[in-house]
Amino acid sequence: LRPLDLTNVLVAADALHTVRANLDWLVTAKNAHYLAVIKKNQPTMWAFLAGLPWAEIPTGATTRDHGHGHDETRGIKAATVAHLDFPHAAQAIRIHRWRRVKSRPATRETAYGITSLTFEQAGAALLATFARQHWHIEDRQHHVRDVTFGEDASTSRTGRAPAALAIFRGAVITAIRAAGYRYIPEGRLDHVTATAALNLHGFP
Known part of the structure; x- marks a missing residue:
């Protein structure tokens, strides 16, 4: 990303790249914004986000997909939270996904994230669009890397x-x-x- 002009560009990052130094660099050096996934490899932040009073926060946007033998419903909630323990983080995000694939039991998944975009810059509906675009890549690449190759569980995190x-x-x-x-x-x-x-x- 270093040679690219990322001014006012939103960069989506999976859990492996959700690193404080990386996110700070995007905002301060590249004048960009980020949407970063928080998983249990960041246990303190994950627990903080999971513990927010989501039941009291209305769902900001809901999308439904049907096709290729599956049904999927995604609901997103976003909240402005002070003192998020990541640089420039302005909003916390919770995405709840319900999926049913033909001939298989329905599954539910809850994902958490943070973004440097304020509510005035991006509400829940726009964040849902960004997240969906990110998960298109996730399903094609990162989901395969994580499930098939165990990338997120890899302990190799230093150097190159x-x-x-x-x-x-x-x-x-x-x-x-x-x-x-x-x-x-x-x-x-x-x-x-x-x-x-x-x-x-x-x-x-």
Whole structure:
């Protein structure tokens, strides 16, 4: 992101990149805004957000999707909270997702986030749009990285190792999809030997 002009651009960050120094740099050095996901790898902040009186806060926006064998409903709540323990954080966000996939039990998921955008700059409806755009990438890339490769649970967080591992995972995901696989785990299972893995990436 360093060479890019990010003035007034919103940058969405998954849990792995929700780091105080990163978010501060986006705002102070790049004049950007952020929407950052908070998961349990930030246990103090996650517990603080989970403990907010969400039952007293009205749902700001609700969206529903139906197609490709699944139904999904997402409700978002946003609240201006003073003294959030992250630089420039202005609002706390809670997204509740209910999903039913054909022939499977319905699932519920609650996600938390923070943003440097104030309520005057972005209310719940606009934040819901931003979050949905972020989760489109999440479903295509980061969900696969987390569930299939265990990226969020990785203990490698120093130096250039996380970035290098992310590049390797991305290359594997891209190669499996290019080979025609719809499901990444299936593609991995078909390429567990060194020879099969090299063939997948086009090495003779």
